[in-house]
Amino acid sequence: KEIPPxxxxxxxxxxxxxxxxxxxxxxxxVSGAASVVGAQDVVTAQDxxxxxAKPAKASKRTDKAAPVSLLGVELGLxxxxxxxxxxxxxxxxxVPVAILHALPLLFLAFLAYRRRxxxxxxxxxxxxxxxxxxxAALREARSSAxxxxxxxxxxxxxxxxxxxxxxxxxxxxxxxTVAYDPKLKAQPLPAALLDxxxxxxxxxxxxxxxxxxxxxxxxxxxxxLWPQSAQAQTVDAAREAYQQALSLEERGERTVAFSRAAAxxxxxxxxxxxxxxxxxxxxxxxxxAQDMGSAVLAYRRAxxxxxxxxxxxxxxAFVRQTLPDELPKPKAESGAxxxxxxxxxxxxxxxxxLLASLLFATAVLMLAPWRREKLKxxxxxxxxxxxxxxxWxxxxxLVEEDQQSAAVITTEGLSLxxxxxxxxxxxxxxxxSAGLEVELLEQRxxxxxxxxxxxxxxxxxxxxxxxxxx
Numbered sequence: 001k002e003i004p005p006x007x008x009x010x011x012x013x014x015x016x017x018x019x020x021x022x023x024x025x026x027x028x029x030v031s032g033a034a035s036v037v038g039a040q041d042v043v044t045a046q047d048x049x050x051x052x053a054k055p056a057k058a059s060k061r062t063d064k065a066a067p068v069s070l071l072g073v074e075l076g077l078x079x080x081x082x083x084x085x086x087x088x089x090x091x092x093x094x095v096p097v098a099i100l101h102a103l104p105l106l107f108l109a110f111l112a113y114r115r116r117x118x119x120x121x122x123x124x125x126x127x128x129x130x131x132x133x134x135x136a137a138l139r140e141a142r143s144s145a146x147x148x149x150x151x152x153x154x155x156x157x158x159x160x161x162x163x164x165x166x167x168x169x170x171x172x173x174x175x176x177t178v179a180y181d182p183k184l185k186a187q188p189l190p191a192a193l194l195d196x197x198x199x200x201x202x203x204x205x206x207x208x209x210x211x212x213x214x215x216x217x218x219x220x221x222x223x224x225l226w227p228q229s230a231q232a233q234t235v236d237a238a239r240e241a242y243q244q245a246l247s248l249e250e251r252g253e254r255t256v257a258f259s260r261a262a263a264x265x266x267x268x269x270x271x272x273x274x275x276x277x278x279x280x281x282x283x284x285x286x287x288x289a290q291d292m293g294s295a296v297l298a299y300r301r302a303x304x305x306x307x308x309x310x311x312x313x314x315x316x317a318f319v320r321q322t323l324p325d326e327l328p329k330p331k332a333e334s335g336a337x338x339x340x341x342x343x344x345x346x347x348x349x350x351x352x353x354l355l356a357s358l359l360f361a362t363a364v365l366m367l368a369p370w371r372r373e374k375l376k377x378x379x380x381x382x383x384x385x386x387x388x389x390x391x392w393x394x395x396x397x398l399v400e401e402d403q404q405s406a407a408v409i410t411t412e413g414l415s416l417x418x419x420x421x422x423x424x425x426x427x428x429x430x431x432x433s434a435g436l437e438v439e440l441l442e443q444r445x446x447x448x449x450x451x452x453x454x455x456x457x458x459x460x461x462x463x464x465x466x467x468x469x470x
Contacts, residue, residue: 002027010423067251067290068322074311075284077242078277083235086274087306090350090397100357104364111368130158134201141189151189155197171196235278238264242285258288269298273470276302280311292319292435293410293466300408300437300468307348319435326430328454330437341396349397356393363387406468407440407450409433409460416458420447427458440467 003026012019077083137154155172174193241264245257262285269275269282283298299316302309320329343352366383369376409432416428438450441457448462 008423010421010425011419013419067255068292070288073284073287073318074314075246075288076311077239077281077284078311080235080239082277083281084272084275085277086272087276088348088350089274089305090353093350093354097353097357100354100361104361108364108368115369127158130154131201134158134197138194138198138201142194151197158201171200235268238268238281238285242281242288245285245288255289258285259291261285262289262291262294266294273301274305276306276309276312279305280309280315283312283315287315287319292322292412292433293408295319296435296437297408297410297466297468300406301470304468307344320437323433323436324430327433327436328452328456330453341392341399343393344396352393353397356390356397359386359390359393363390404467404469405439405441407438407448407465408468409436409438409450409464410466411461411464414460414464416450416452416456416460418458420444420449420459424459428452428456432460438465440465 005022005025007020007022009018009020011017134151134154134157137151141151152172159169159172171193238261241257241261245254245261248254248257262282265278265282265285268278272278279298279302283295283302286292286294286298296316296319299312299319302312303316306312323329347355363383363386366379366386368379411432412434414432415426416432417424418427419425436452438452440448441451442449443462446462447459448465449457449459450465451457
């Protein structure tokens with residue numbers, strides 16, 4: 001006949017002790033249902049006196065038993081060829097972004113190094129000229145015995161500039177002996193001596209640092225990981241189940257059929273969580289199954305991957321309208337932030353990051369220490385524009401809304417508690433509805449502390465809330 005008074009114990013943080021309260025007895029009257037009627041059997045009552053017609057006000061969903069009409073929802077599925085498509089994400093472009101920031105700095109350092117080593121490069125030029133003179137004298141000496149003195153002078157000059165005096169000393173003594181000896185001067189130089197001089201002229205210091213750096217940069221460029229298409233996987237079963245659900249007219253059968261389709265799409269989402277089209281298909285199936293929590297979760301994840309996903313945005317707005325008026329709903333962002341970073345609405349974050357990298361490279365190259373003074377001053381003045389654009393685009397990526405704490409309530413009729421206990425007092429009079437978007441602040445065992453759109457905070461079971469960015 002009644003539910004007797006029940007005792008509830010909870011910890012009161014204000015008093016620092018456990019408190020116990022008792023409920024009031026609830027009278028019950030239970031009887032069997034005579035029949036079940038459908039929506040087509042329900043008619044509205046007419047007033048006894050004619051009155052001016054008033055527009056009917058759509059009732060809000062108050063519990064799980066009250067189905068939501070899908071009138072106005074975009075229930076079409078994605079194109080089969082696009083279902084598993086994957087948009088470019090920021091992490092896909094991290095390697096080219098890093099290269100575009102590193103290469104200009106390396107080039108700037110290289111130019112500065114060249115400016116500091118102008119003297120040593122002049123010395124290298126003189127060494128090169130001395131080497132060419134030595135090789136010319138060597139060719140002349142092979143064909144004429146009179147060129148021995150010229151060859152000795154060329155060898156001495158080259159050895160001095162190339163810091164190979166010690167190695168060339170023995171060869172130089174032999175050559176001078178022949179060159180200045182009246183008896184040997186008219187005779188051709190020994191072939192072995194000429195071969196030894198030629199071998200000595202070919203000795204070079206080990207080089208390869210620049211080549212190694214070039215190879216490293218080429219390897220980095222070749223390692224750019226551009227996004228790859230998802231592996232082809234059949235979605236025929238899920239799409240067929242969804243189409244069958246759409247063809248059913250009886251509400252109960254249609255809801256059950258949508259549930260089967262939603263389960264199939266959910267399995268595909270586990271394998272391809274980065275496909276926004278697939279996520280929207282899953283959300284539509286969940287919406288048809290009256291699973292508002294899964295629907296909102298799917299739409300939010302799709303918009304996180306592709307902010308311009310029209311189906312997800314439209315259906316998410318529809319689900320938000322079906323929530324009770326007493327529950328706070330997220331508001332569209334507006335104000336100075338959106339006005340400053342209006343580019344966020346037109347260009348996705350990965351492409352903004354790549355464009356910012358190109359602007360950074362341009363600005364750095366303009367600031368390079370070029371030799372022509374007029375050109376250098378003009379480029380440094382012009383570098384202000386790409387530098388400012390780089391800062392603006394980079395900031396638009398860095399300060400973009402963080403979705404780490406975004407979450408969705410997935411259980412209908414959930415109570416928001418003032419503490420992490422079943423017996424804690426309710427922090428909100430209205431039960432939470434599935435599909436309500438919250439901010440996940442803390443997790444403590446089986447309980448999670450969440451914040452609603454109006455700032456109200458409380459505790460819910462962790463199993464009833466899921467993160468948007470999983």
